[in-house]
Amino acid sequence: NAGVTQTPKFRVLKTGQSMTLLCAQDMNHEYMYWYRQDPGMGLRLIHYSVGEGTTAKGEVPDGYNVSRLKKQNFLLGLESAAPSQTSVYFCASSYGGLARRGTQYFGPGTRLTVL
């Protein structure tokens, strides 16, 4: 199993450009999450999904959109990138039920720079 994969690994954008980050998991997890990591700020939740076709806002959703058209994929979109969105983005997934208590499995991350 590949676990959680993210594409691309690195990206440089100019202010105002748009892009989509792709997350894929092959563990049949119901829940998926997008985080951003900035120095001294820990991991902050952007959006999450509790199942195919459903999404919800996290702690810092402004400037981002997400879609979960297939259970295994969770897309994060930036419609008009800003320098404040320079960060490392992590995708994670977890089971949704009580049995496994929601351990989150993280992807390798995408390092995004907005100039």
Add this chain to the structure above:
Amino acid sequence: GQQVMQIPQYQHVQEGEDFTTYCNSSTTLSNIQWYKQRPGGHPVFLIQLVKSGEVKKQKRLTFQFGEAKKNSSLHITATQTTDVGTYFCAGRPGGTSYGKLTFGQGTILTVHP
């Protein structure tokens, strides 16, 4: 909203010294998880604590969950260079057993050989 504070932000130790990081939540937690992130890597799950006062050990690592389920700690005995990385606690609000977590800011551990 729920806040999870973690201290210290940085810790430098000599190899063989002990290390402790502390996590405090503004609200009662259903459970708390600990993750480790190696430099340049991604967070990796270490353990989950669920019961009030729970203590779990993994070799040189000891994890505790407070009686009030609002704080937790990770203690590493006799650190090694392989312990280098950032340690995060992540809490789940009381009343929920799964779903989104609130992460602390993390403690960056440096071990000098």
